[in-house]
Amino acid sequence: MAELVNVEYDTLIPNNVGLSKDRRVQKALEKWHPGYINWWNDLIPREFQESLVYLRTTVSVDPKGWAKFDYVKMPEYRWGILLAPEVEGRTIPCGEHMGDLAWQEVPGEYRALLQRLIVIQGDTEPGSVEQQRFLGKTAPSLYDMRNLFQVNVEEGRHLWAMVYLLQKYFGRNGREEADDLLRRSSGSEEAPRMLGAFNEETPDWLSFFMFTYFTDRDGKMQLESLAQSGFDPMSRTCRFMLTEEAHHMFVGETGVGRVIERTCQVMKENGIEDPYDVDKIRALGVIDLPTIQKKLNMHYTLSLDLFGQEVSTNAANAFNAGIKGRYMEHRLTDDHKLTDATYPVTQLENDAIVLKDMPALTAVNMRLRDDYRRDASGGVGRWNKLIAKHGIQFEMVLPHEAFNREIGVFAKKPFDPDGKLLGQTEYDERVGDWLPNKADGDFIASLMVPCTEPGEYAGWISPPKIGIDNKPGDFEYVKLHMA
Amino acid sequence: MQTPAKQHLIDPEICIRCYTCEMNCPIEAITHNDDNVVVDFDICNFCMDCIPVCPTGSIDNWRVVTNPYTLDEQFEWMELPPQEEFAAGAAEETTGLEALDDEISKLLAEAHAGAGGKAKAPASASKASINLHSIGKPAEMVVQGNFRLTDDPNHDVRHIILDAGSLPFPVLEGQSIGIIAPGTNAEGSAHLPRLYSISSPRDGERPNYNNLSLTVKREIDGVCSNYVCDLQKGDKVQVTGPFGSTFLLPSDPDAKLLMICTGTGSAPFRAFTMRRQRVDPDAQNAMTLVFGARTPQSLPYFGPLNKVPDTQLKKHMVFSRIEGQPKRYVQDQLREMEDDIAGLLQDPNGYIYVCGLRAMEEGVEAAMTTIAESFGQQWHAVRDAMREDGRYHVETY
Numbered sequence: 001m002a003e004l005v006n007v008e009y010d011t012l013i014p015n016n017v018g019l020s021k022d023r024r025v026q027k028a029l030e031k032w033h034p035g036y037i038n039w040w041n042d043l044i045p046r047e048f049q050e051s052l053v054y055l056r057t058t059v060s061v062d063p064k065g066w067a068k069f070d071y072v073k074m075p076e077y078r079w080g081i082l083l084a085p086e087v088e089g090r091t092i093p094c095g096e097h098m099g100d101l102a103w104q105e106v107p108g109e110y111r112a113l114l115q116r117l118i119v120i121q122g123d124t125e126p127g128s129v130e131q132q133r134f135l136g137k138t139a140p141s142l143y144d145m146r147n148l149f150q151v152n153v154e155e156g157r158h159l160w161a162m163v164y165l166l167q168k169y170f171g172r173n174g175r176e177e178a179d180d181l182l183r184r185s186s187g188s189e190e191a192p193r194m195l196g197a198f199n200e201e202t203p204d205w206l207s208f209f210m211f212t213y214f215t216d217r218d219g220k221m222q223l224e225s226l227a228q229s230g231f232d233p234m235s236r237t238c239r240f241m242l243t244e245e246a247h248h249m250f251v252g253e254t255g256v257g258r259v260i261e262r263t264c265q266v267m268k269e270n271g272i273e274d275p276y277d278v279d280k281i282r283a284l285g286v287i288d289l290p291t292i293q294k295k296l297n298m299h300y301t302l303s304l305d306l307f308g309q310e311v312s313t314n315a316a317n318a319f320n321a322g323i324k325g326r327y328m329e330h331r332l333t334d335d336h337k338l339t340d341a342t343y344p345v346t347q348l349e350n351d352a353i354v355l356k357d358m359p360a361l362t363a364v365n366m367r368l369r370d371d372y373r374r375d376a377s378g379g380v381g382r383w384n385k386l387i388a389k390h391g392i393q394f395e396m397v398l399p400h401e402a403f404n405r406e407i408g409v410f411a412k413k414p415f416d417p418d419g420k421l422l423g424q425t426e427y428d429e430r431v432g433d434w435l436p437n438k439a440d441g442d443f444i445a446s447l448m449v450p451c452t453e454p455g456e457y458a459g460w461i462s463p464p465k466i467g468i469d470n471k472p473g474d475f476e477y478v479k480l481h482m483a
Numbered sequence: 484m485q486t487p488a489k490q491h492l493i494d495p496e497i498c499i500r501c502y503t504c505e506m507n508c509p510i511e512a513i514t515h516n517d518d519n520v521v522v523d524f525d526i527c528n529f530c531m532d533c534i535p536v537c538p539t540g541s542i543d544n545w546r547v548v549t550n551p552y553t554l555d556e557q558f559e560w561m562e563l564p565p566q567e568e569f570a571a572g573a574a575e576e577t578t579g580l581e582a583l584d585d586e587i588s589k590l591l592a593e594a595h596a597g598a599g600g601k602a603k604a605p606a607s608a609s610k611a612s613i614n615l616h617s618i619g620k621p622a623e624m625v626v627q628g629n630f631r632l633t634d635d636p637n638h639d640v641r642h643i644i645l646d647a648g649s650l651p652f653p654v655l656e657g658q659s660i661g662i663i664a665p666g667t668n669a670e671g672s673a674h675l676p677r678l679y680s681i682s683s684p685r686d687g688e689r690p691n692y693n694n695l696s697l698t699v700k701r702e703i704d705g706v707c708s709n710y711v712c713d714l715q716k717g718d719k720v721q722v723t724g725p726f727g728s729t730f731l732l733p734s735d736p737d738a739k740l741l742m743i744c745t746g747t748g749s750a751p752f753r754a755f756t757m758r759r760q761r762v763d764p765d766a767q768n769a770m771t772l773v774f775g776a777r778t779p780q781s782l783p784y785f786g787p788l789n790k791v792p793d794t795q796l797k798k799h800m801v802f803s804r805i806e807g808q809p810k811r812y813v814q815d816q817l818r819e820m821e822d823d824i825a826g827l828l829q830d831p832n833g834y835i836y837v838c839g840l841r842a843m844e845e846g847v848e849a850a851m852t853t854i855a856e857s858f859g860q861q862w863h864a865v866r867d868a869m870r871e872d873g874r875y876h877v878e879t880y
Contacts, residue, residue, distance in 0.1 A: 062532075220501075239506075243536050246501040250538035253499045378500050378517070385561070465497055466540045474669070 014080030016061055017164070028167040029081075032178055039182050040075060040156065043129060048136045049075050050481035053149045054468070056247075058082055061240055069469045071479065077153045081164045084239035092230030093329050094336040095322035102232040106169045110321050113314075114231060115170050117324060119177050120194055121226065122162030123184060124219060125155045127198030128211070130186035135208055138448035140458035144205065146468065146477035147251045151212060154244045161237045169233065196406060197302045204444045205461075206259055206287060210299035213252030213379060218306040220245045221327055221372045228325025253379045254464060256296075260383050261462040262286055264390035275394040282443055285459045289387070289394045291444070294436045296396060297417060300376065301404040307369040310345050310408050315364040326364060327371040343367055346401065348409045351421050353402060373398065404435065452480060489580050489588060490548050491522045491529065495560050497541035504533035504542050514554065521557035529592065529601035545588050547580060582726040583614040587661065590678055591727055597837065597844045597877035598870050599863065605733035605834060605873040609685075611655050613726055618676065621663060621721040622650050626714045627694060638781035639701040640747060641712045642682070645720060646694040652722075654695055655685050656754035657730040661723035662697075664710040676723045677707040680838070680878070682750035684758040698750035698783055730876045733834060736763050741827055741835045743813055743847060745775040748839025749783055751878070755836075756796055764795075771797040771823075775813040775843070777804040814846035817854070824854050828865055834874045841879040 008015055012030055019026045041049060052071040061082050090102045106114055129152045139145035159181060166174035184191045192199045197215050202208050223245060227238040263286040267273075272280055281288040308315065318324040319338070326332060334341060341360035346353055360367070377398055384395050400419030402410040414427030417434050436444075451458045455474030467475055493504070493513075498520055505513040505520060512526035513533060533542050546552075546566055566585055581591040581602075595602040604611075616622040624645040632640045654660070661676025668674055683696040701712040714720065732740075732755050742752040752772060759766060776782035779802065788798060799820075801811040817824060827833035828851075837847055848862070855862035869875035 242506065243503055246499075246503040246536070247538040249501045250499050254539070374517070375500075470540060472669075 013160075014058075014078045015082065017081050017083055017168075019081065022168075025164070025168045028175055028178075029164065032163060032167070032175075032182075035179070035182050036079075036156075036160075037075065039126065043133050044074065044152070045134070045136060047481050048149070049073065052479040052481075054146055054471075054475075054477045055150055055153060056469075061085060074149060074153060077156075079153070079157050079160050081160060082157075082240050083233065083236035086232070086236060090232060090235075092322040093228050094325045095230070095320040096337065097230060097322045098336050100230075102230050102235065104232055106231065110231075110323055111170070113318060113321065114234070114323055115166070115174065115177065117226065117318065118162050118165050118170075118234070119181070121222060122159060122166070122177075122181050123194045124198050125159040125162065126181060127184075127186045127193040127195070128202075128215070129155050130193075131198065131200065131202040131211070132208060135202065135205060138205065138450050139452070140205060140448075140461045141451050141456060141463070142454055142477040142480075143457075143464060143468070143475075144255070144461075145452075147247075147255075148208065149478070151216075151248050151251055154247065157244070158241050161241055165233060165237060195306060197306055200302065203441065204448050205255070206292065206295055206444055207299070209252050209255030209259065210295050211252070212248045213256055214296075214299040214303040214376060215306070216245065216248040216252060217376055218303045218372060220249060221368055221375070222306075224327050225324050225329075225368060228329040230322030234323075253382070255461075256292070256379075257383055257386055258462040258464065259287055259460065260289065260292060260396075261386050262460055263289060263292070264387055264392055265462065267392060268390050273392070275392055285447065287444060287447070287460055289392075289396075291436065291440050293396055294434060294440060296380075297399045297404065298435050300398055303372075304369060304401055305405060305407040307372065308365045308407060310347070310366045310369075311358055311362045312365045313362060316359075316361040319364045320361060324364075327368055338364075346409065348402075348413070353419060369401075373401070399434070452478075488524075488548060488551060489529075490524050490546050490551050491527050492544045492546055492552070492557070492563060493520050493522060494541040494544050494563050495519045496562050497539050499539055499541075501538065503536050503538065507532050507536045516558050519558050519560060521554050523554060524551035530599065531592070531596045534596075543589065545585055545592070547583050547585075547588070580613060581728050582724075584617060586675060587614075587678065587723075587726050591659075594678075594878045594880055595729065595876070597841070597879050598875055599866055600870055602729035602876060603871060603873040604729045604731045605735075605738070607733045607735040607738070608731035608873070609655055609734060611658055611725070611728040611731060612653050613724070613728055615652065615725065616650075616723050618661075618663070618723055621676075621723050622647060622652055624648070624650075624652075624720050624722050626716055626718045626720060627688075628716060629712075629714050632698070632783040633781050633785075635778060635781040638746075638777070639712060640781075640783045641699050641701070642783075643697045643699060643711060643714060644683075644688050644694055645697070645722065646692070647722075648693065650693075652693065652695075652725070653685070654681050654725045656681070656732045656758050657751045658725040658727040660695070660697070660725055662707060662711060663721040663723065664707040665721075666706075668706075674706060678726065679711070680747070680750035680754075681725070682753040684754050684761060686761070690761065698747045698753070700747045729873070730836070730838075730878050732758055733873075735832070736766060736769075737832050738769070739827060739830065739833050740770045741773070741824065741833070742771065743773045743817070743835070743837045743839075743843075745813065745839030745843050746781075747783060748837075748843075748878075749774060751838055752836070753784060756791065760791075760795065767794045768797070770795065771799070771820075773799045773801070773813050773816050773820075775801050775803065775811075775816075775839070778802055779805075812846055813843060814850040817847065817850035821854050821857055824851075825858050828855065828860075828869070829858065831872070831874075835869065835876070837877045837879065839879060844877065844879055 055072045056069050057078050061084055092098055092100050092102055135148055136145055163178040166178045184193055186193050187199050202211055223238045223242050227235050229235045266284050266286045275289045278288045338360040342357040343360040343363040344355045345358045345363045345366045347356045380396050380398055387394050399417035402415035402419050403417045405411050414422045414424050416422055447460045454476040457463050500520055509532055510526055512523045582588045624647050627644040627646045630642040632642050659678045659680050661678055663676045664674045679697045679699055681695050682698040688694045688696045699708055699711045702708045744752055779785050799816045801816045803810040803812055852862040855865050866875055
């Protein structure tokens, strides 16, 4: 048992799955490894590959060995295969097989379904790294640069986690899928990433923070659901990934919070009371709150699309099969089978939004999206507290779920952020008030100048309240390689 | 009045509600509502599993309280409440607390975390006084001596003797004191106290003198260690404490001690040994010391230690950097003593103390795991039971 908690470093690939005793999978992974390193090296600008970054690396998956911090060059980061420890006697928590012992091998009848879920999850991981590849060049501080790179290497490791499942449990088919994860590329014409939100570029740091807050939070919810899987290796993989995902949530929430904090502070210092006095605020080199709201609108709505159709038989099948549970399934007190249960789902009837009770089984996506909305609204409330502390009259809000949607019952309908259906012409005229336009993007881009002195921060963002690993304010989180 | 107790809290201003702590808590002591993530005072056993997994640092907050905050109170918080005021020395009697102030409590909690849960004092240990002197009201002590203990230029370890004069400063073996280096840090604020283990017994470095000794290694960039190592006879030093109420010596004369240390981790064991020599000079075969160092020249108290008779203290000194000899670490010695240690683990009078650099924990844990397996037990189960009995103690830094 001990060797399954501690990480094996004797193989090329650090792992706690006994890889050295599994020649077939070890060979497959070692064959995949160079392609991965090439992908990484082609992606991240050279000067950062050579820099020493103060990163967290895992030496064991139990909580105490989990976070060791040290300087590492990113290509030398110990990417590996780490699964949460096996829980003896774990049973399938939901669906028709509920109560049976969890599967240690893929059940034949669910092979295709499971493989598809893993491929979709796996495809998002490198996608986000690709989207964020140039941000290092405009980091507002070494602290933020380090956080970006921590997020990047962990997304890279999450790709490894999914590739391991594919290669270990899905044979030749799985190996091909693993190769395709490196072949597709964010924003590519011929082979884009599978989900829309992962083909949008992340042009600036506010977008990065919004992305980690809203889009990575979708990732968190998906991982939470997959962590409930009756396929035990999947559950264990996702449980461990969740501990890493928390850091991404942290980067997003505190990042947006620090941008808001700085704006409010500069407004107060200059006697500006009106948050809509955009030109005056922008002239001071900070991002006005209405523009931050627009960014929020965009990232939130893009992320809602990731939950898929409100009513979905695929989702019902996955739940019923015990392949994917609900958020916090183990804390829910119903029958975990949803045979007769219903769930209220938003539907569009004659252009009116109505709540309709639908079979809960087919509404699993909707339910997860509702959980997501609740989870996402918490941070928005905390941002509003920051604004209120400065005595500024402004509140960030999550837009209505019908606004700016591409997937589901509201797709392509001209709803405004309050959930009011407009005519297409009126919508087109006003959409620039709700979503960032080119001028907004250009302004934010103009602020993106790098700040690489330890302890210094670009003018549009506040320093963090506490350092990473309790380090002092002027800690050199990245020792930049000066070529 | 209720006895003050230490309470683990989460800072709602910094927490991002990712619930990672809640998922990692092995005993479901952490819960949340729509507003806050909170720790249940009645359940939390200070196992510290939640500390490293927190991405924000908000998890690492502690208060000493007379009435613990309820879950409902914590759910309402927008920010952490301030620490209640306690009169200096209010906790003369035992409270189970290591220190009354937040910073020192945190340091000691981290130092003791290697025992795998909330530390407990041996049942027969004397009751420790804590926090008689705080940052606001430090005790002034006078340096009586500063002696070099090692003969290795890279390992300058000092034996410092401090005299408390007429000030009340009761200490027990195994406790620590805080020393405040003069001057200010880069931000212009006064230095916080650094903790040092007392290396003399309770009745003084010299019996019945109100003095105590410390064992301090000079760290290259260490503000406080350089200050202490450079002290001259007659210098005045600002001291806080004493602190610590669990890493203590059992008074029971039948208690058998295994003391495992590296470097200045020997400080409390010098105190333990001297205490026992003074109160029970005829006791035999009741103390064993496993002491690791790079070389004999860098091992503090090498000379004096060798003069303690083996019947009083069985000594095993292991060295990792002697030319021409294989490197040996404390864990290698522990493995060689498998049978003896297995006996000690199963003996209700057996006590184990580990003190030194944090890096030694891993080796000790591995050796203990093997030893526990030799009699068919899981080390962590044995350790947890011993700790609950006040028989397993770790202090690493």
